[in-house]
Amino acid sequence: MECERCHKTTSGYELHDYCAECGKNLCEDCMEKGCCGNVPASSGMQAAEEADAAEQLQEEEAEQLKDADFTVDTGLPNVEGQQGEIGQ
Ligand SMILES: [Zn+2]
Ligand SMILES: [Zn+2]
Numbered sequence: 001m002e003c004e005r006c007h008k009t010t011s012g013y014e015l016h017d018y019c020a021e022c023g024k025n026l027c028e029d030c031m032e033k034g035c036c037g038n039v040p041a042s043s044g045m046q047a048a049e050e051a052d053a054a055e056q057l058q059e060e061e062a063e064q065l066k067d068a069d070f071t072v073d074t075g076l077p078n079v080e081g082q083q084g085e086i087g088q
Contacts (some may be wrong), residue, residue, distance in 0.1 A: 003027035005035075018044035 002009045004024040006050050010016065016025040020043060034043035060070035 001025060002032055005030045017041075017046075020044040020047040041052075 001014065004014055004028055005026055006029065008027050008029070010027070016027050017031050018025045019031075019035040019038075019040075019041045021038065023044065024035065026035060026041060031041045031043065033039070033041075
């Protein structure tokens with residue numbers, strides 16, 4: 001893979017990070033030097049990871065909402081929560 005700014009190449013399967021603003025593949029040195037007015041450059045890889053994490057969080061929240069609806073439907077108290085409080 002080749003850095004689009006200094007054209008340094010990495011061997012093997014190593015991936016460069018990329019600017020979250022313009023999407024250019026940049027080596028570590030160029031990321032540190034900055035891009036698009038950000039020093040260091042905003043990491044595209046980090047932004048993608050955070051987007052993934054936010055998506056997963058939303059899915060988990062949706063699952064929890066389903067569980068909450070189920071508890072309301074059966075009219076059962078939240079036994080799990082009560083046990084947790086006694087344990088502490
Ligand atoms: Zn570079
Ligand atoms: Zn950029």
